[in-house]
Amino acid sequence: MRTVATVAELVAGLRAGDRRAVARLLSLVEDGDRGRVRRVVELCHPITGRAEIVGLTGAPGVGKSTLASGLVAAWRRQGREVAVLAIDPSSPLTGGALLGDRIRLQAHALDDGVYVRSMASRGHLGGLAWAAPHALAVLDAAGFDVVLLETVGVGQGEVEVAAVADVTVVAVAPGMGDAVQAAKAGVLEVGDVLCVTKGDLAGAERTVAELEEAQRDGGLVRTPVLRTNAIAGEGIAELVDVLSALRDERCADPAHRPRHRARAHLQVREIAVAALRRRVDEAITGELLDAVARGDIDPYAAADRLLADLDLPDTTGGSEGAG
Amino acid sequence: MRTVATVAELVAGLRAGDRRAVARLLSLVEDGDRGRVRRVVELCHPITGRAEIVGLTGAPGVGKSTLASGLVAAWRRQGREVAVLAIDPSSPLTGGALLGDRIRLQAHALDDGVYVRSMASRGHLGGLAWAAPHALAVLDAAGFDVVLLETVGVGQGEVEVAAVADVTVVAVAPGMGDAVQAAKAGVLEVGDVLCVTKGDLAGAERTVAELEEAQRDGGLVRTPVLRTNAIAGEGIAELVDVLSALRDERCADPAHRPRHRARAHLQVREIAVAALRRRVDEAITGELLDAVARGDIDPYAAADRLLADLDLPDTTGGSEGAG
Numbered sequence: 001m002r003t004v005a006t007v008a009e010l011v012a013g014l015r016a017g018d019r020r021a022v023a024r025l026l027s028l029v030e031d032g033d034r035g036r037v038r039r040v041v042e043l044c045h046p047i048t049g050r051a052e053i054v055g056l057t058g059a060p061g062v063g064k065s066t067l068a069s070g071l072v073a074a075w076r077r078q079g080r081e082v083a084v085l086a087i088d089p090s091s092p093l094t095g096g097a098l099l100g101d102r103i104r105l106q107a108h109a110l111d112d113g114v115y116v117r118s119m120a121s122r123g124h125l126g127g128l129a130w131a132a133p134h135a136l137a138v139l140d141a142a143g144f145d146v147v148l149l150e151t152v153g154v155g156q157g158e159v160e161v162a163a164v165a166d167v168t169v170v171a172v173a174p175g176m177g178d179a180v181q182a183a184k185a186g187v188l189e190v191g192d193v194l195c196v197t198k199g200d201l202a203g204a205e206r207t208v209a210e211l212e213e214a215q216r217d218g219g220l221v222r223t224p225v226l227r228t229n230a231i232a233g234e235g236i237a238e239l240v241d242v243l244s245a246l247r248d249e250r251c252a253d254p255a256h257r258p259r260h261r262a263r264a265h266l267q268v269r270e271i272a273v274a275a276l277r278r279r280v281d282e283a284i285t286g287e288l289l290d291a292v293a294r295g296d297i298d299p300y301a302a303a304d305r306l307l308a309d310l311d312l313p314d315t316t317g318g319s320e321g322a323g
Numbered sequence: 324m325r326t327v328a329t330v331a332e333l334v335a336g337l338r339a340g341d342r343r344a345v346a347r348l349l350s351l352v353e354d355g356d357r358g359r360v361r362r363v364v365e366l367c368h369p370i371t372g373r374a375e376i377v378g379l380t381g382a383p384g385v386g387k388s389t390l391a392s393g394l395v396a397a398w399r400r401q402g403r404e405v406a407v408l409a410i411d412p413s414s415p416l417t418g419g420a421l422l423g424d425r426i427r428l429q430a431h432a433l434d435d436g437v438y439v440r441s442m443a444s445r446g447h448l449g450g451l452a453w454a455a456p457h458a459l460a461v462l463d464a465a466g467f468d469v470v471l472l473e474t475v476g477v478g479q480g481e482v483e484v485a486a487v488a489d490v491t492v493v494a495v496a497p498g499m500g501d502a503v504q505a506a507k508a509g510v511l512e513v514g515d516v517l518c519v520t521k522g523d524l525a526g527a528e529r530t531v532a533e534l535e536e537a538q539r540d541g542g543l544v545r546t547p548v549l550r551t552n553a554i555a556g557e558g559i560a561e562l563v564d565v566l567s568a569l570r571d572e573r574c575a576d577p578a579h580r581p582r583h584r585a586r587a588h589l590q591v592r593e594i595a596v597a598a599l600r601r602r603v604d605e606a607i608t609g610e611l612l613d614a615v616a617r618g619d620i621d622p623y624a625a626a627d628r629l630l631a632d633l634d635l636p637d638t639t640g641g642s643e644g645a646g
Contacts, residue, residue: 038623041621041622041623042621042623042624045615045618045621045622046618046621048618049618133622260616261609261612261613261616263616264612264615264616264622264625265607265612267615267622268607268611268612268615268622268625268626268629269600269603269604269607269626271622271623271626272603272626272629272630273596273599273600273603275626275630276596276599276600276603276630277592277596277599280592280595280596280599281592284588284591284592286584288591289584289587289588289591290584292368292587292590292591293583293584293586293587295368295369295371295372298364298365298368298369299364299368299456299587299590299591299594300361300364300365300594301365302587302591303591303592303594303595303598306591306595307595307598307599
């Protein structure tokens with residue numbers, strides 16, 4: 001392989017099972033060169049649709065990485081190839097340290113059937129929502145049987161991304177007391193399965209009961225609540241079975257794949273909005289900002305003036321060129 | 324006052340010092356009715372520019388709320404009226420519990436010279452960046468001498484908002500070891516002042532030294548590093564002095580107020596992008612999404628088709644009407 005491969009060559013490599021090609025395509029998506037990202041999506045999109053995409057989210061510290069490692073081991077025992085895409089909410093302030101425990105997945109580092117990749121959500125606003133569906137398309141096209149999309153449940157972007165998985169697991173730690181109380185309504189919204197982690201701790205059983213009770217009280221459709229102890233391997237096989245059953249049910253009829261449509265929606269919208277955001281930034285002049293800063297014109301009137309002057313771009317307006 | 328006041332009446336109340344009017348205007352901003360938000364911004368913007376806007380950010384658990392309470396007390400001793408706008412990164416998953424310790428500010432609950440308000444960053448993508456500058460405009464227009472904008476340093480949105488404050492304090496807890504190491508480059512980027520909290524703990528002095536060393540090693544402009552112990556009241560007066568000096572230096576020449584311009588930029592851009600995002604969502608058809616989900620068309624080509632069909636809106640296209 002030449003040092004500089006074209007996107008087409010990389011996609012050919014990906015189809016042939018070359019993991020370095022997967023890594024390089026994901027790097028192209030993360031780097032965000034618009035022409036190259038477009039080419040990656042164009043070439044990968046037609047060969048997607050086979051992978052089971054499982055979302056895993058929850059507040060920091062609930063044990064997502066340990067649970068992820070347990071899930072990966074269970075899928076591997078079924079002979080399935082697994083990719084883990086961990087969305088890292090690194091900001092300039094945390095530098096990704098929050099998810100340093102991603103290291104737990106290193107148990108699978110020598111297994112060729114497991115591919116782990118972190119992507120930072122830092123970068124421009126909406127960067128996560130923009131890049132994650134593209135990355136999922138690459139991993140789906142690469143032929144992984146399961147793609148685990150791990151996000152931290154802080155911030156709307158992560159929640160929106162989790163919503164495009166075929167099925168989403170929300171991890172809850174036992175004994176969070178008031179925090180669980182406060183979170184309940186929302187937890188029940190985004191999860192297809194609720195998983196109480198650290199099942200050996202006192203309070204795990206009570207948290208399971210509280211979550212079930214909250215659903216009854218709210219008159220909600222019952223979301224399964226499972227209890228796992230990932231370190232001891234307890235409850236993981238059951239969780240894997242529930243996930244597969246849910247996914248099969250949802251995707252049985254190819255004409256009714258709501259999550260495929262949700263992924264398409266997120267992807268198309270974010271591509272279009274990113275293009276428009278670039279045009280807005282290009283069109284904003286220092287004069288206009290000075291006028292706003294001085295109070296001569298209010299921000300809404302300034303935005304109106306901007307929009308009136310804007311020619312509509314296509315998505316690659318000003319592209320750095322396709323690879 | 325009638326039960327349903329117009330925005331103009333509320334702004335008149337705000338100028339007359341009516342705190343209920345402040346609360347109701349902030350609720351209008353948070354609710355997000357586009358016509359009303361526009362009216363709030365139109366009427367408040369011309370009377371802004373006087374408040375000292377201080378950003379306070381840092382990872383969860385570093386003691387931001389305790390520091391905020393100490394800063395508020397110090398400003399009050401100077402006879403200044405203070406508003407605290409706490410941006411709460413509540414997602415459906417955390418329900419705001421993360422910042423439940425906002426309760427520490429209740430020490431000031433009976434002081435008429437202090438106004439505390441939390442705003443959730445949940446809602447549509449870009450919701451925080453969109454709403455926070457509007458809320459700052461309301462508090463500035465209300466005549467507060469200082470507005471403290473408190474955000475959690477997780478996620479790009481919060482960082483971007485902190486960047487529009489006149490001066491930003493980044494709080495760092497002592498003894499975070501590797502986490503501090505990893506965070507250094509970024510911390511030095513967004514903070515105008517670095518504040519090592521919990522200054523009574525062993526390791527505080529070392530963290531101060533590490534932060535100063537990192538700046539020297541990086542050849543960076545020296546950002547002041549202070550050590551505080553907010554509970555004992557140590558270091559707070561010094562911090563307040565440094566903040567005021569920085570702010571005076573920056574804002575001495577009205578023609579050169581970079582942060583005022585940054586606020587204007589964020590506000591104008593997010594207003595324009597929100598309008599465009601709505602139009603994109605309205606223009607996306609089920610047919611187009613099905614074609615993408617089936618693989619008949621790739622997401623970039625779909626976005627291009629969408630943008631080509633789009634007529635440019637103004638910012639209130641489809642507004643629910645002004646109050």
